[in-house]
Amino acid sequence: MRTAKKTIKKVSLIGLGQMGRKMARMYIDAGYEVTLWNRTLEKTREFEDVNITESAQDAIARSPFVIICVYDNSATLDILNNLADQGVLEGKTIVNLTTGGPDEALEIEKIVSAQKGNYINGAIQVAPDQMGKESTTILLSGNKKAYDEHRSTFDILGGNLKFLGEKAAASSAMDLATLTWLYGSYIGLIYGVSLGQKYGLDLEDYSRIIGEITPGFTEFFQYEIDVINRGDYSITQSPLPISIAATQRIADSFKELNVLREFPEAIKNILEQAGEKGLGNEELAAIIKVINKQV
Numbered sequence: 429m430r431t432a433k434k435t436i437k438k439v440s441l442i443g444l445g446q447m448g449r450k451m452a453r454m455y456i457d458a459g460y461e462v463t464l465w466n467r468t469l470e471k472t473r474e475f476e477d478v479n480i481t482e483s484a485q486d487a488i489a490r491s492p493f494v495i496i497c498v499y500d501n502s503a504t505l506d507i508l509n510n511l512a513d514q515g516v517l518e519g520k521t522i523v524n525l526t527t528g529g530p531d532e533a534l535e536i537e538k539i540v541s542a543q544k545g546n547y548i549n550g551a552i553q554v555a556p557d558q559m560g561k562e563s564t565t566i567l568l569s570g571n572k573k574a575y576d577e578h579r580s581t582f583d584i585l586g587g588n589l590k591f592l593g594e595k596a597a598a599s600s601a602m603d604l605a606t607l608t609w610l611y612g613s614y615i616g617l618i619y620g621v622s623l624g625q626k627y628g629l630d631l632e633d634y635s636r637i638i639g640e641i642t643p644g645f646t647e648f649f650q651y652e653i654d655v656i657n658r659g660d661y662s663i664t665q666s667p668l669p670i671s672i673a674a675t676q677r678i679a680d681s682f683k684e685l686n687v688l689r690e691f692p693e694a695i696k697n698i699l700e701q702a703g704e705k706g707l708g709n710e711e712l713a714a715i716i717k718v719i720n721k722q723v
């Protein structure tokens with residue numbers, strides 16, 4: 429009679445910063461055989477019952493599944509380009525969770541694929557303490573076969589994994605897109621605080637009202653993306669002229685206050701151009717034509 433042999437899953441982690449250390453702990457707790465490499469050896473000292481290697485090369489050699497999470501992709505490229513033998517990448521699934529740009533993702537994919545390795549590019553959208561939760565969002569893209577094969581190992585990292593297809597650059601591009609939205613909103617949020625301070629508003633009221641209107645605006649934003657997807661800009665929700673007037677009003681009110689005016693002027697200018705370029709009878713989402721220089 430043959431007894432089923434329980435195979436211990438192996439994972440190697442390259443980079444033990446805040447995020448790498450957190451992921452190392454998660455895999456140790458999940459019972460994996462964990463191998464670690466960090467440029468500064470001292471950071472490996474807090475870990476017991478793991479394999480510590482002296483080189484990234486050895487860390488890659490020890491596991492089929494390798495996570496790289498370092499400061500930026502210049503560091504990732506440094507590590508991969510300085511391997512003693514890049515042939516070690518053959519057959520390995522290399523998951524790069526370092527935040528970076530889409531072009532960098534393609535460059536790294538090229539190095540890994542040239543050695544017949546499987547590349548998956550990722551972008552973690554939460555802080556280390558929020559890893560491993562049901563709501564933890566991680567954007568991933570690249571080799572789908574490797575993603576499916578190692579799905580249970582990915583699942584340790586979080587419950588809201590978004591696999592965005594075979595184009596390795598997609599996760600970095602999506603990260604940039606969501607961050608663009610986030611910082612635009614964030615700067616708007618703080619300008620709202622500035623206005624509130626100047627007019628003596630209760631900032632707790634502001635905070636509460638923002639919280640209450642956000643779900644409705646999220647629905648509106650999703651509707652507007654759908655308008656662009658369909659390419660039908662007939663007015664159904666928000667006629668562009670209303671926003672031309674609103675952003676003019678916002679810019680005017682900041683003119684009277686002694687604050688940096690770049691942001692309110694920028695949003696006013698985009699809307700104003702849309703009006704000047706004849707989009708006045710279209711849905712607000714038509715500003716994509718101005719931004720993309722299609723008009």
Ligand SMILES: NC(=O)c1ccc[n+]([C@@H]2O[C@H](COP(=O)([O-])OP(=O)(O)OC[C@H]3O[C@@H](n4cnc5c(N)ncnc54)[C@H](OP(=O)(O)O)[C@@H]3O)[C@@H](O)[C@H]2O)c1
Binds near residue numbers: 448466471500
């Ligand atoms: N922390 C977060 O909240 C968070 C959230 C989402 C995404 N991320 C992303 O996760 C990645 C890592 O973040 P982190 O917070 O862990 O950063 P961190 O604490 O600053 O750690 C950076 C890591 O990169 C290593 N490193 C830097 N340059 C290197 C090089 N040239 N060669 C080899 N290793 C190098 C460092 O090694 P040494 O120890 O030798 O310096 C260290 O292990 C970043 O891309 C970040 O954007 C972080």
